[in-house]
Amino acid sequence: MSTSIDSGTARLIADEGAHLASNYSPLPVVIAQGEGAWVTDVEGKRYLDLLSAYSALNFGHGHPAIVTAAQEQLNRLTLTSRAYHNDRLGPFAAALAELCGKDLVLPMNTGAEAVETGIKVARAWGYRVKGIRPDAATVVVADGNFHGRTTTIVGFSDDPTARNDFGPFAPGFVHVPYGDASAIEAAIDENTAAVLIEPIQGEAGVVIPPEGYLRAVREICTRENVLFIADEIQSGLGRVGTTFACDREGVVPDVYLLGKALGGGILPLSAVVADRDVLGVIRPGEHGSTFGGNPLASAVGLRVVEMLASGEFQTRAAALGEHLEAKLADLVGHGVTAVRVAGLWAGVDIDPAVGTGREVAERLLARGVLVKDTHGQTIRIAPPLTIRATELDWAVEQLKHVLTA
Known part of the structure; x- marks a missing residue:
């Protein structure tokens, strides 16, 4: 995936910046649609969402049961x-x-x-x-x-x-x-x-x-x-x-x-x-x-x-969290200085020699993975609890690539 910003995306970001107070510094992507653990931008590019709106999207984008409840109530x-x-x-x-x-x-x-x-x-x-x-x-x-x-x-x-x-x-x-x-x-x-x-x-x-x-x-x-x-x-x-x-x-x-x-x-x-x-x-x-x-x-x-x-989502987060932790642990010493994992929630400290957390987030964006940095050198991983193990594996592979490229 190209690291450059498409003209349509650049225009929308510029239009937004012209009238929106600058209380955030978003990554340069304009999302138009979401389903499950994936989102699609205005150019049609897909990204795996590993932020979940800071855990507001624990059940993913557009979970059918939740959407149905909202739609039924909207009509009442x-x-x-x-x-x-x-x-x-x-x-x-x-x-x-x-x-x-x-x-x-x-x-x-x-x-x-x-x-x-x-x-x-x-x-x-x-x-x-x-x-x-x-x-x-x-x-x-x-x-x-x-x-x-x-x-x-x-x-x-x-x-x-x-x-x-x-x-x-x-x-x-x-x-x-x-x-x-x-x-x-x-x-x-x-x-x-x-x-x-x-x-x-x-x-x-x-x-x-x-x-x-x-x-x-x-x-x-x-x-x-x-x-x-x-x-x-x-x-x-x-x-x-x-x-x-x-x-x-x-x-x-x-x-x-x-x-x-x-x-x-x-x-x-x-x-x-x-x-x-x-x-x-x-x-x-x-x-x-x-x-x-x-x-x-x-x-x-x-x-x-x-x-x-039902306990289904808690059990799923626990099992997938163990899987994610094992994958992330392999990165320590290879561009990562430490990881902290609790269920499907991880803090990954980036070696300053590799770059800042923001720089790593931008490199991951170019490879189709959305994360967000915090406190300079840390990126947070918090995917929807509906994510699959194979999707987590792919995301970690993308992280490994940007750390060693």
Whole structure:
């Protein structure tokens, strides 16, 4: 495949750039169609999608069961707002609560909204249940985190690109090193309402904490009467070979933050899920969203939960993840310095002698494989859970070629 950009693609990219704010730096490809693990650009070239819209497309492009649910609902009812009840929200909430083993669901739209909602819930719980003095509640967060890009969230990020020039920031967050449970324990005091962590840090490059870390966090939070909030927006819903990344250590947090794949790659859908003694602190009028819990999103979300309830996708991700890990391990020392794999989610650190992560992503694009770089030298691999082993093998062969060419 040629590394040059076709004239039609170049024109569309230029037209987009003329009127679109530059908050992203996309790879030079214009996608027009998708099916399963493959997408086709405006020139008719096909690419294997190993990004899955940052895990929002866990079930691939246009999964028939999800598309059918959306189409059926589109013909019935799409939006009521929460001023009224709708007939899809209750079944969706019940199914998601059961999948999570919790009592209540608070539906929102985006992952960042779920995180913001989780913070509000933690603070309200801290004041109304734990008895923290007014306006003193704090939340412990981890270095290297990525929870979204709202002003509150970037305020406790240590990524200068996300943070610089967007202050002043909200107080109330205490930073600790990721993967160090003893640092969390030392940071907790009488004003701590919650510990907010990603069970696996995705944006940081699929950073997997040491074995036992999540169990230790759970034990500390229980002992100190602090909420354990797990941001499973990228890591959850089958991605790592289990329903949630916390399941890898047999841990159940107090609060799940969910999003991305919950919307089936069709539309934005997120949720905060917790038991009644936590999420029940929110009262009418204190939090909401016009589109949160809309019937279209609820119908899609219900279908996604039903698909996950079978366990098929989790099992598939676990088996294919082992296959992928074995293939990627062979690249270490040959243009790759390290790999980290959890289910069908991998961080691949590129040897600087080969190039940057962005350069490798562009070379893979030229060979029909879509990945995305992060933090300079890392590329992330997160294919749809519907991908075949032979397709993974072909993708790794393309990576091997660009590393050694």
